[in-house]
Amino acid sequence: MNGLEQKYQFWLSIVTVCYNDEKNLTRTLDNLRRQPKDHVQIIVIDGGSEDNSKNIIQANLDLISDWVSEKDNGLYDAMNKGIQMCRGQYIVFLNAGDVFHDDHVLPYVFQNHQNADILYGDAIFVHQDGSYKSPRHKIIPKSLNWKSYKKGMVICHQALFVKSSIAVLYNTTYKVCADLDWAIRSTKKAASTCNLGITVCDFQDDGISSRKRIQALIERWRILSHHYGIWQTFWNHLSIPLAFIIWKSHRFRTLKWSSVRSFIHHFTVKL
Missing domain, CATH: 3.90.550.10 (Spore Coat Polysaccharide Biosynthesis Protein SpsA; Chain A)
Structure with missing residues (x-):
């Protein structure tokens, strides 16, 4: 070989x-x-x-x-x-x-x-x-x-x-x-x-x-933030928070502050 x-x-x-x-x-x-x-x-x-x-x-x-x-x-x-x-x-x-x-x-x-x-x-x-x-x-x-x-x-x-x-x-x-x-x-x-x-x-x-999308989004954010930095990951990967908020809200017209607050909690804990 x-x-x-x-x-x-x-x-x-x-x-x-x-x-x-x-x-x-x-x-x-x-x-x-x-x-x-x-x-x-x-x-x-x-x-x-x-x-x-x-x-x-x-x-x-x-x-x-x-x-x-x-x-x-x-x-x-x-x-x-x-x-x-x-x-x-x-x-x-x-x-x-x-x-x-x-x-x-x-x-x-x-x-x-x-x-x-x-x-x-x-x-x-x-x-x-x-x-x-x-x-x-x-x-x-x-x-x-x-x-x-x-x-x-x-x-x-x-x-x-x-x-x-x-x-x-x-x-x-x-x-x-x-x-x-x-x-x-x-x-x-x-x-x-x-x-x-x-x-x-x-x-x-x-x-x-694919089956655990929210957990996947959270882990993906933490992994990318660890390797590339929080702010660079945020600007390079806006689809992560957007996908999370859309999933929580189901429709833009039902968007609530509680969804945004939940996002902030999930993605800032233990970073």
């Missing part, structure tokens, strides 16, 4: 996290089965599922390199377990339901990585049945650095290949948007990045940050 450093057993570690999601786990594993398997470590972290997930894992042990099924402290705790089990030079997260866009993604990545610390590409939204839904609304930057995230997750988390040597652990105090904080902190450590110029993955836009 071109560019494989001797201290790593694999070129790439793919981490899949799941919990009581046998249908999506099967979809992801079926997709991974169509990808090249040489120099690839596939890690499955199951949160002690009570459905058929564990049996599905055991039925795919010819594909899966390492796995664990046990209770955890949430999504990001499970993803940290994946990082700690990683034996690949690069790591990418492809959680249950996420898939690589086509069968040519990994061969292309293997040939065009330029040994950069971070590789990244684009992603598309799909429905639960895997059919096309829409492109991502954010356009990926031609070049990436830690300041690229000033307005949020400009790169889809599943389209980021990060060298294990710079991949930080997730801050589990964030319950919804720890991936944004993780991407910023990991990119801060990167000496080089590479825009792959391809669509890397298809993902369902129904993750935890």
